Amino acid sequence: MGKNKLISFADGRFANRAPTFFKEAKLINLYDEINIYNFNKLSTSFSEKHGDFIRNNSKGFGYWIWKPQIVLQEIQRSHPDDTITYIDIGFSINSGGRDRAREYIDIVRESKWKMLSFSNTYREYLWTKYDLAARIGVENRMTYMGTTQLAAGCFSLKPTSSNIDLLNEWISISCEDNYRYLDETESKLPNHKQFIEHRHDASISSLLRKKRGTTVTHYEVQKYDNEFEKSKLSFPFYAHRLTK
Template identity: 35%
Template sequence: MKIKYNYIIIFLLLLIILWTFFRSFENIESQQKVWAISFGGGGQNFHDAVNRIHNELTTKINVFNEILKFTDEDLKKDTDFWEKHGNFIENNRRGYGYWLWKPYLIMKTMEKMNENDILFYIDSGCEITNDENANNKLITFIEKCNENEILYTSTGQPEKMWNKMDTIDYIGYNEEKTIQNAATIVIIKKNQKMVEFVNEWYRISCNYHLIDDTPSILPNDPSFREHRHDQSIFSLLTKKYNMSNEENLIETITKETNYVNFAYPILMSRKK
């Protein structure tokens, strides 16, 4: 009788072990993935830049599950996109179509992602460090994005200085003294709200007058200097969606900057 009881105990223990194993396997399968994308198009120097940053993301950072790079060749293979926007892009070399491709590529990548996955968009002109503290900071960004849905960096400059009035009027955000947010690096957690945000960013960008350098019909603010294209639309939408999650995601570097002991994993160097 005692032997039979022992067998029952062993059998139950085995069931518990197996159940724990399969639960762990399920958790691994359902774990949140972290994606990174970048783009370079319109010339060999931009292709070189996206190849460089892709290599840096692959070799210097170990938090990404999926790392994707895109070029103009990928856009041209996307028949629907290229038939709609190819002429505009080819005729407007700045930003390879004023960065119209940025919200589009973010949108298409998010379609591949699972709910709650994290996406990093990183301009190909940035650089990635491999400093241990910087890598830990990157993990902190992911944790903050899980809490806040989106992270971006503030430019510290007034919105109306870098946004033509027609775009401000179209989106319907005309608050005084608001600061423009940058779209150089954007970290997004996929959920319904953020899908709608990115889709609207792309939809508005398809109205070329709102993204390009054509003069505003409405009078610009007296402080106006230049329209910032995709970033102008992005920044206004962060206000429309009541987002206030500015974070220092990058460190700007110049020729005089010492590359030692950076506090951030991503450097804004505009390196080709």
């Protein structure tokens, strides 16, 4: 039986959140390892290549470009039977949701793709610029653009070769053409008429996971309807942007 591992990233304005997050993660009594990354824990090659971009773009500490990188780094120190869960450092962890968190891990192990993603209520075409959709080759496919976006704030996977390929492609597209698919560079192609704004790492990772395949469940981390209030005490993660 492999280890259950939880990872996150705390730097910039979220740097002081790390100790409290770690305590909350320990209290749920499920994870064999809890690893909180920061800029100094990024590989030297990655930090040297993207350091200026990160320093020049405070939003998401470089538009969350570090996210697939830390998962890859965790995979490098993991066994094939391990399960890795990523959640944003600003989330809170509810120890009463241990059973549901355990179910997430079981779903990953049984998943055809060895990955669990969470679907939020945001239609992809509202939150993804069409240059990115075209880059991935799904701009005219409503099974991708007309469905809800897969969240980047929480996901779980096993260290398979296909998941490693996905993470590498995520990084590659993020930094391609001077980061234009990741940052707020205006789309050259016309966006959907109801387009609101680009969601950066979420947009890239969502389309890649839809294209490559992932098991999906509802994003049980925030209030969308009254059902969340009825069941939230049994959910392990709550979406916040806590900084301490």
